[in-house]
Amino acid sequence: MRAGVVFASSLAAAVVGAAGLIATPAAAPQRAGAPRAVTYTRDVAPILNRHCVDCHRPGEIAPMSLTTYAEARPWAKSIRAAVATRVMPPWYADPAHGEFANNPRLADAEIATLTTWVDAGAPEGDRRDLPTSPIAAGGWTLGTPDRVVAMTAPAQVPASGPRIIADYAIEPLTFEADTYVSAIEVLPSNRTVTHHAIVNVKDAAGTRRIGGFQPGGATTIYAPGYVRLIPKGATLALNMHYNPKGTPQQDTTKIGLTLARGPVQKVVLTAMSGSRALDIPPGAANYEAVGTPYVFTADSHIVSLLPRMNERGKDFRYTLVAPDGRAVVLLSVPRFNPDWQPSYVLKTPIAAPKGTRLETVAHWDNSAANRHNPDPSQRIGFGPEIMNGYFDYTVDADVPTRTAAVR
Template sequence: MRFLRCLSLVLVCCVFLSRLNPSRAMRAAEAPVTWSGQIASIVYQNCATCHHPGGSGPFSLLTYRDAYRRGPQMVQATQSRYMPPWLPAQGYGDFSGARRLSDEQLRLIRNWVESGMPEGDVSRAPAPPHYDATWQLGKPDLILTIERPYTLAASGTDVFRNFVLPYPLALAHYIRAMEIRPSVPQVVHHANVLIDRTASFRHRHPGDWEDGVPGMELEVDAGNSFDPDSHFLFWKPDTPVLEEPEGMPWRLDVGNDLILNMHLKPSGKPETIGAQIGLYFTPEPASKHPMLLQLEDDRDLDIPAGERHFVVQDELKLPVDVDVFGIYPHAHYLGRELEGWAVLPNGQKQWLIRILNWDIDRQSVYRYRDPVFLPRGTVVHMHYVYDNSENNVHNPNTPPIRVRAGNRSVDEMAHLWIQVLPINVPKGGPDPRLLLEQAWMEHRVDRNRGDFISLYNLAAALAGLGRYTEATADYRKVLAAHPDDERALNSLGAALENAGDWQEAEEAFRRAIAAGRETCDAQFNLAGLKLKRSKFGEAEQQFRAMLRQCPEDAETDSGLGVALDGEGDSKSAEAEFQRALELDPGDFTALYHLGEMAIESGPPQRAIDLLEKATAQRPDDADSRERLALAFAESGRPGDALTQLGEAVQLKPGDANLHALLSQVLAGAGQLQRAIDEQNQALHLQPNDADGWNNLGVLEARAGKTAAARADFRHALQLAPDHVQARANLARLPPP
C-alpha cells in the first residue's frame, strides 16, 4: 500500500497597509519613565528579535537613538496591538513565545513618548541583545545546501519555489532541531520543509529539481509504510531554531529528500538566493509519535463578491486520547475570523485558537505552552469567517470578485492543521495514528464521495490495521472510478495477499503491471508473492526482469538472492546479497540472509556483525534477534544470547520455538529453574511436541526432580512411541 499526501503549502502575497500618522499630542509626564530605566528592556525582549540590523523588521530598535526616532510610531503601533505582531486573541489558547505586551508595558511606552523620550541614567541601561549570523545552536551535525542558487528578479509577483535537498548519509538519523538559513533572509517571507520519503518529487522532476521547481502545492508519495507527517517544519525569518519536544525527534532515512518550499518576495534588485538547512542529531530514537491532522473545507469555498460573512466549517471526532502540541490555521486574504475549538465528551468547550483579525502575512505555527489534552470522543471544530467586501483591507480585488478555493494566492483556502500525540494507548493495540488516519479519512470521504485520494488512504489505513477485507472493498471502490490506477491495483494486491487470497492477489499485481508505466512496485510484489509461495524459479525470473527494467534497488538484488538460495544456489545468492549491500549497506534482507549463512559457515563474529546490523535496521524483528542469539551462543557469549532471546520472546510471546530456544540457552548458562519455566511455556503453546517433553524431562532430571522427569519422558513416549532418546532417558533414571 502507498500513502498519498497532498500537502498544501502556505500561500502568501503582499498587501501593504496604509497607516495613519500617529497623533503627536503630548501630555506632561506623570512619572519619569526612561529608556535606560524601563523602555530598553521592554524593547529588547519584545521587539529586537525582528528590529535589529538584518532582522525581519524594517528598522532597528537596538539603541536609544533608534527608538527616539520611532517613538510616536511605536506608541501608535503598540496601542493598536499592531506590534509586536501576534494574531491569537488572548485567553483562547496558551501559546509559548506569545508576543503580547501587558497593559502596563503599553502604558510605559506611551508615557515615555509623551514625556519627551528621556534617556535616563545610561549606566543603568541593559546591554542590547547580540545577534550574529552563525548557527543558533552551534555547528550543526549535518548541513544541507541547495544545489544551485536561485536568481529572484528585482520586481514582479511573489515566487514560490521548491528546492530538493537529498539526505546524503548512509545511516538514518533522528533530528532534534533544525535551522534554515537562506543567504538573503530579507526576501524570504517564510519557508516550509517537507520530508519526501520516496524521493518522489525529485523523480518526477528529473531535469529541473536542482534548479528548484516552481509551485505552491506539492503531492508527495509517502511510500509503502504508514509514516504520516508529524512535525510542523515551518520557518519565518524571526523564528528561533525549531527544537522538538523531548522524545519527539523526527527521522531521516537513507534515500529521503527534504523539500524546501520558499516564499520569496522581490526586493527591488535582483537577488541570488541560496539556502542551507542545519540539522542537529540525537542518538535517542523517538519515543513519542505525533501526527498532523487537518480540518478543511475547501470544497464549500465559493464566496460571492461583496459577501461580508461567509462561513465555512469542518469537524473531526477523535477516536483516541491525544495531547495537542501545536496548531496552524491557514486562509488567504479574505479570511477574517479563524477559530478552532474542541467540544469534549462532557460537552465542555475548549478553545484551541481564536484569531479575530486574520492577516496572511502574519501567519504562523502556534505551539502550546503545555499540551492540550483532548479525550477520545472529543470533536474538534474549525469555524472560519471570510469577508469578501471592500471593508476587508486585505481584499486584493477592488471591486470584489467571486472567489473560490484554489492554489493561487488570489484563491482561498480553509485549513486548520493540528499536531497531536496519541496518549493512554493500550499496550499491544494497533498504532493509534492509524486509528486517527482512519477517522480522518472516513470523515473526508463522508463529506466528499469523489475524494478518491482520501478513500485510497482510508483503505491503506484499514490495511495497516489488519482489516484487509474492508481495505479490499475500498480499494475496489477506488478502482471502480479509476480502473487503471496502478497504485490502487498494487495495494489491492497487497491487501488480498495479506487476506490470504493468493490467486486474486496475483491477478491484481498482474493488472497493475499491465496498466502502469511505473510498474516496479507491482513487479516487486509479484516476485515477493512467488517467494512466499516458494515458487523460487518464477520469483527469480521476475526479479531478473526487474534488474533489466527498474531502477537499481538493493531490495531487488536481495530478493533475487532469496530466490536463488531457495533454488539451492547459495553461491549466486551470496553474490546477490553482497551486491544489495553495496547499493544499500542497511538492506535488511541481505544482512539477515548473509548473517544466517555465516552462522552455518562461520566465522561466528561475521554472523554477529551482520545480524547486529540487521537488528539495528529492524529492532522489532524477532527472527533476526533469534539468529543473532544463536550466533552469540555459538561464539561463547551466553549473556548476549540471553539478552537477544529475551527481546525476541517479548516481540513474539506466542512463539513456542523461541521459548524452547531460550530454555536451552538458559540451561547452558546454568539457570536451570528459569530454563524449566521457559520450556513449560513452550509446551503450553505447543503441547504435542514430543521433543519438547523430552527436553523438559532432561532439565527436570538435572534439577533432581526425578518424578517429574519420569512423567515428562512418559508423556513424550505417549506422543511418539518411537522416541529413542526419551526411552533411553527414561531408562537412565534411578528406579522409583
C-alpha cells in the first residue's frame, strides 16, 4: 500500500475483497480430477499489484520491477523464496508493538498461490484475465485528483553540492471557503533527486504540515468522513529536499487534492514530538536524542505515526504515557530505512485523553558501517539530520455535523 493513511475499515474491506480473488488449487475442491491452474494474469498479478509493485516498479527502491509478466517471470524462484520466508514484503515496525492497517504482510493463502504458481512453471495464463494496473494515468496512485497544483517552474538541481532544502513557488490556489480534503498525493517528476517534500497550509494561525512525499509515503488518504481542513483564505506551500546525484537534473512536483464528499466526521490534525538539539559526532554509531513530548490538551485519538529521519537514522520509538505514568509503546522501528518511510497507520485509533504525553526517542548511526551514511567524518546537526516524530490525530469533541462542499 502506498497510502500514507488508510484506516482499518477501508483496508479491511480491500483485503476481504482481495481474498475473494484467491482460490488456490490446494484449497479448492478438485473438479473433473484436475486442479485449476494458477496463472500470472488471474492469480499472481493481483497479489503483486497489491503487495509488491509499490517498491518493485521503475524509480522505486527495489532492484527490479515486477509490474508485468515479462518482468516477474525471471524472478519466479526468488519470489517464491522471498515470500515463503516472509523476507518480502519488508516491514519495519517491531511486531511486538502495535497493529497497523497498512502492514503489507501476505496472507498464508497468498503465499500458497505464489508458491503453487512457481512450482507449476510460472505460467502466464490468459491475458484477458489481467487486472488493471494500480498505477493511474499521469502517475497518480489515488486516481485523478480534483485539483492539481504544480510548481510554477521546474526546480533546478545541480550535479553536485550540498543538499537543497527550500520552498518552491506553486500555482496559486485560493480557497474561498473552508475546504475539506479526503486525499493528498504528492507527485515529484524526478525521484532520483527528490528526497522528500512537505505540503504546508499557511494562514494567520501559522504554517502546518498537511501532506508530503517521502520514499514509501506519497499519499495521504482517509477513511470516509476523515478529512483535512484547508481553511478559507489559506494558501498551500511546498517545501522540497533535493540531493544532487552527479548530473544536473530538473524536477516539477505536483500536489493532487481529492475533495471530500459527504458528511465530515473528523478533521485530522498533524503534530509532532521531535528534537532539533542534534549534535552527532563523527563516527558515532548509536547517538541518542529524546523528543520534546507532545502533551494532549483535549481528549483525542491518534490515527497514524510517521517517524522522519535522514540517512543516518537508526531507530525510532513512540511511547504514550498516561497522566498516571502508565506507558505503552505505540511504534518501534528498530531498523529504520531512510529509503522507505511510510506512515504507520494504527489498525484502531488509540485514545489519548487530555494530559497524555506522546514521547519519542531515536538513534542515529554516523559510522562507516551504516551503508546509507554519505560521510562518517562529518559532525551532524539539525538540518542534515532531523528528528520529526509526526503523528496524525483527531479531537474527540470535533463536531461531526459539517458537510463537505465540492466545488
